[in-house]
Amino acid sequence: MYLKSIEVQGFKSFANKIVFEFHNGITGIVGPNGSGKSNVADAVRWVLGEQSAKQLRGASMQDVIFSGTENRKPLGFACVAITLDNSDHKLAIDFEEVTVARRVYRSGESEYLMNGTSCRLKDVHELFYDTGIGKEGYSIIGQGQIDKILSGKPEERRELFDEAAGIVKFKRRKMVAQKKLEDEKQNLLRVTDILSELE
Ligand code: ATP
16 A cells, blocks of 8 residues: 555645655655645645644644635635555555545535545544554654654553554444443433332
């Protein structure tokens, strides 16, 4: 599995539609200060479901939408799509190629798409659990992140190892099952109360 391309439109400094294509080997993005290199990494974080504006170096989620320049009006939406080669089927989806897209409008409306079909943020998260790619994954190492990992709490560091070991999805499923079990216990308690009132 590898990243084949990133398509951005209206995202931060990229007003026009731009497609970055990646081939085998290492790709470097170079450019003068402030030319938008980090915005490319932000675009990947964002499409993977980043919900924190701070992580994207903004104050609000609408800050990812192109805000205009002296010569150009602001845009009304931002869209990012990443395409991954899945010929090794590392992603549990029956496609050789997977495109995940996210779109947001100034009105606040937003949507996620997987291979062109509308989906939930949860679906995007589930697709990338245990692959290292998800928004909490270790495939994007931002500035200062190594320091954060080294000086972070043991539980936070553990999350990184869980992801690498491929057990995150099982932990999530366990949490959901435990929550359901707890809800059922409460329901049972309530039924027992009603029954004893009736007797
Ligand atoms: P450096 O080398 O200094 O780290 P960089 O190449 O990584 O810089 P970025 O931080 O990716 O640059 O891009 C910063 C630029 O993006 C700034 O010029 C900023 O004005 C522009 N920018 C950020 N958000 C928006 C937005 N919503 N609309 C328009 N431009 C934006």
